[in-house]
Amino acid sequence: MRARPLSRSGTIGLCSPSHIPLYEAAPGQEIPWSREYKKITAAMEKEGFSVVQAENMYKKTWGFLASDQERGADLNQLAADPRVEYILFGGGEGAPEVLPWLDYELFRQNPKRVCSYSDGTSILNAVWARTGLETYYGQDPTLFTDWIDYNRRHFEGHILSDSMEVHERNSPWLCLSPGRAEGVLCGGYTMNFALLLGTEYFPVDLNEPHILFLEDHQMFGGEDHVSAMLGYIEQSDFMKSVCGLVFGNYSDSPCPNLYARLRVLGERQGIPVVYCDDFGHGANHAILPIGRRARLDTEGGLVYLQGI
Numbered sequence: 001m002r003a004r005p006l007s008r009s010g011t012i013g014l015c016s017p018s019h020i021p022l023y024e025a026a027p028g029q030e031i032p033w034s035r036e037y038k039k040i041t042a043a044m045e046k047e048g049f050s051v052v053q054a055e056n057m058y059k060k061t062w063g064f065l066a067s068d069q070e071r072g073a074d075l076n077q078l079a080a081d082p083r084v085e086y087i088l089f090g091g092g093e094g095a096p097e098v099l100p101w102l103d104y105e106l107f108r109q110n111p112k113r114v115c116s117y118s119d120g121t122s123i124l125n126a127v128w129a130r131t132g133l134e135t136y137y138g139q140d141p142t143l144f145t146d147w148i149d150y151n152r153r154h155f156e157g158h159i160l161s162d163s164m165e166v167h168e169r170n171s172p173w174l175c176l177s178p179g180r181a182e183g184v185l186c187g188g189y190t191m192n193f194a195l196l197l198g199t200e201y202f203p204v205d206l207n208e209p210h211i212l213f214l215e216d217h218q219m220f221g222g223e224d225h226v227s228a229m230l231g232y233i234e235q236s237d238f239m240k241s242v243c244g245l246v247f248g249n250y251s252d253s254p255c256p257n258l259y260a261r262l263r264v265l266g267e268r269q270g271i272p273v274v275y276c277d278d279f280g281h282g283a284n285h286a287i288l289p290i291g292r293r294a295r296l297d298t299e300g301g302l303v304y305l306q307g308i
Contacts, residue, residue, distance in 0.1 A: 001132045003111035006086040013078035015054035017071040018119040019092030043144040072101025079106045090140035091118025099201045104130040121188030126201040134291035151285045158287040167302035170284045171277035175298040177266025181244030182295045183209035190216040194232040206241045215248030215280035223257045244296040245273045249280035272298045
């Protein structure tokens with residue numbers, strides 16, 4: 001199931017399940033993660049969009065976050081609001097706590113495009129797996145204040161339309177295990193995805209082949225940490241359904257140890273594996289649709305097929 005694209009003058013719903021956003025900075029105040037939402041909403045409105053901010057978005061009930069129930073209520077609020085066409089939120093920590101409080105039937109009955117990245121992995125995959133609604137991985141609200149052409153083209157091709165039928169690359173693809181695969185896309189930030197496996201919030205059909213996309217970054221953990229997360233994924237029942245892997249940006253510098261680990265995974269599982277810098281925590285924020293059927297060719301790239 002795929003929601004309608006965001007219209008050019010449509011309404012964006014903002015919430016914050018993984019961090020406490022800052023509305024406006026005092027003079028000289030340092031802005032954490034560039035999350036000054038007065039500037040973000042102004043940038044959205046300048047492009048012709050209306051903005052709805054969720055009721056509990058700025059609460060600090062737990063000191064470091066709004067409560068899990070409040071954050072879940074915010075997502076449900078935006079899902080139920082008939083004005084909102086597109087739900088967008090950023091990363092941080094805390095999204096897994098929200099999963100029990102989501103009204104999945106509400107998302108099913110009111111389909112709209114939902115996008116995030118990083119910690120948002122948990123919510124995006126759970127909403128898709130529990131409802132069948134495609135969600136979108138790769139971008140967050142801060143990009144509206146500092147667009148680069150590549151990121152904007154993905155926003156226009158996946159959120160404002162369905163025109164991006166072939167994944168647009170912005171970096172060389174390093175083939176670590178050659179081959180071709182066809183399956184349903186899912187994935188995101190490595191740790192969140194690994195921890196989601198086997199829970200009631202990710203009831204995927206293991207008879208359905210999946211193309212897994214993952215990303216991580218050296219600022220969050222070394223290559224040993226990434227390897228451990230890959231180990232959890234490899235040991236899961238879900239891995240039996242994985243027919244291909246695309247790994248996104250880990251570092252702006254070469255990371256031969258990670259390449260070697262991914263090569264081992266590909267050879268051990270007998271699946272094609274590529275590494276690229278198109279998505280993740282770097283400058284490039286390609287969007288990957290979770291729940292979309294795709295064909296992966298380590299030489300030819302990624303082609304989007306019929307949705308499921």
